[in-house]
Amino acid sequence: MVFSLWGCNKEESAAEETTIETSEIEVPSLPDQVFGYSDLVFPAAWLQDPALQLFGGFGSDIAVTDHGATLGRVLFYDAQLSQDGTVSCSTCHAQERAFTDGQTKSVGVSGNETHRNAMALFNVGYQRRLFWDVRTIGIENQVLQPIEHPDEMAMDLDELTERLTGMEHYKALFIDAFGDEEITEDRIASALSQFVLCMHSYSSRFDAGLENDFIHFTAAEVLGKDIFFNGDSRCNQCHSGKNLFSTQPFINGLEVDYAASGDAGVGALTNDPFDDGRFKTVSLRNIGLTAPYMHDGRFASLRDVVDFYSDDIQPHAYLDERLGVAGFGVPGQAPYQLNLTEEEREGLVAFLKTFNDTIMPTAEWLSDPF
Template sequence: MLPVLSSAAATTVAAPAGGPAAVPELAQHCPPGFELRADNGCYLRSFYRDLPSLQNAGVGGPQTGLPALREGFSPQQIDLGRLLFFDPLLSADHTIACASCHQPHLGFADGRGRSVGIGGQVVSRSAPSLWNVGLLKRFFWDGRATSLEQQAVGPLFAADEMGNSPARLQTDLNGTPAYVALFRQVFDTDTIALEQVYLALAAFQSSLISLNSRYDLYAQGFEEALTPAETEGMNIFRSFVARCAECHTPPLFTNQQIAVLGTPEPEGLTLDIGAEGPSGDPSQRGGFKVPSLRNITLTAPYMHSGRFATLREAVEFYNKGRGHAVPEGEKLSLHWHIWEPQLEARELDRLVDFLGALTDEGFKPAIPAAVPSGLPVPVLSHSKSEQQ
């Protein structure tokens, strides 16, 4: 059964001219795809929940269940997180928001090989997509965070990203009457604590669900949902020759593990040590978290530093042979799935066709027309109808 749509967007009241921002009315209903239960919690509705776990279903098949989801957040927590996500008040100079690097119309990425933070600083890696992050177990390209709350702390206080400090952020939020009123509604407190901010952001991000692509219709038995070219590409994707599904495992299209691929860096950049940094494990040198392929057509360029401009270039990399791009002098512990499949050009094209069938933005949240700080919303949607 497909998820039932429900209204999730709160009506945000614009700030009066020359005065403080008005207090928005928070949503009373769950986001689309979620149902509201008696505990005022939002819980995902998806046919995948009726399917067996990966351990019982095999690798690569469409009839595989989901991992555990962070859920049970209230509609008000989720909507408060949405407002925080789009509010530049969270950055040190009030110029960028979380959404600056995670833009809804770009697959919750930003279309850059390496993201740009406060003061125009170019950071070392690209912004990962946030679709389905509530189903993930580790975060950042190097997998250093194990919760969405930990993930929020990184960009907020990194000097080259949002550049803020805990003390300044707490002062700014508590000095904003609209936020004080909203946090009082949601958390029954007169003083905003940073842990509440992190939780609200986690609540919003956990609601970003994308599980209704044409591939998902196929997985439910509607074989005509895929074109012949996409079906051929799916069979190549799942084959023991290409072996894509062994790391990009349905239905999330990631196994959530760290993999050392030997991906080349953009010209002029030295090797990014990846997961070796937080882990201290030399075998993870150059290793990065296997990303989900959901909405992958929206998040170019590809890899941790945007090395490949197109999906065709990305799939071709895996076909060029094990370790072909490893810098001279580096001895990386390449993942055992990286080998030489020797796919034909036509087969690579079919893989790209199939990846296009993983696109689903049906539950994309509304971009607020105004935020509680009264500051300008830095990210504008392609469509005015998305703003509420």
């Protein structure tokens, strides 16, 4: 359904129309019965995972309500949150790609490229520190940043609350979510956070394997699993626990000197050589859906990633010890050489794809309501 935002007086609205080009506003179609977002819970095995309990303790404490997340869903997919009405969160975070966009760098309203590769979104409740350089603490402090960022949505927040206040269909959504129709920055942030917190991902071929002893795995997947968990590759020592991630940022040896090559990650914030190239140790769940890879999208395929870990880790003054020859001790050792065979490389790639979620990428409750 489509109606005109500016009513019939075209002349009076000419001024506004120079800042917002779209005059036709789409209205979302939502289910008659609100979806039970507040009923979404992680499986018992997750809730009992000691590492995740610890991380969860540092995660978000925002309470998710059914109407709050419903409003968040509409906001997440609404291009009216951007200055020229062309970019929504979902432009760079598309559900079918585990909320990434398939681009090396994303393009926002400005036509400029973003500084880094768009990150996958799921299990955010277990993550306290956000962005590749973990600069922001708490999802509620993150969600307004892309709206204001000049290279992403370039929208002034006062203008946004005014714009949404002028859109009839948001009234009922805010009343249902917060008790009255007042639209504020804090309420927008809360609703967006609630929706993002509902992007749960714990259903994959790998998870099924944990239940059935991997009887449904191919020979290649079994080989890849053995490499992932053996003490030589140490993949699981950084991408660890149920969520296959770490809350700590590590240096995985993409560059000898990251600052010199343009992005020092945490090091750009601290100016400490110890942090040069320290980046968030992202989860490997859904990794088959989120190419290209790494903070700058440098690797087009998982095969490129596996080739990198096998043969091409760079010597770095503070390379994480798990990627060094000894595997423990001090950072900055010579990088390990896995020298994987062709069969082992293909096996590891096949295994990594078993982390793809079988529900989240098509779940109705996370989909575009417009």
